[in-house]
Amino acid sequence: MAATVRLARFGGKGQPHYRIVVAHRRNARDSRFIEVLGSYDPHKGIKDAKVNKERMSYWRQQGATFSSAVEPIYKSLTTS
DSSP states (O other): OOEEEEEEEEEETTEEEEEEEEEETTSOTTSOOSEEEEEEOTTTOGGGOEEOHHHHHHHHHTTOEEOTTTHHHHHHHHHO
16 A cells, blocks of 8 residues: 555644644545544644654554655654
8 A cells, every 4th residue: 555644734724733644645635544643733843743653653664655744743753
């Protein structure tokens, strides 16, 4: 399965917040997903992102790719 870990946008106009989800690579940004791994509010920053580290590591081991927006969040979790 070609899965990717990426952000799904929620919130109103000018007030975005994101869920970190695992989805099939061909699905649209806000469409169906396999699993929710956490949440991210860009107004609070990367350090306040709520993420299930074990599940992110699991999906990385299964071959899921991380989007360019999720990669810095994952790296900040592994370094701290």
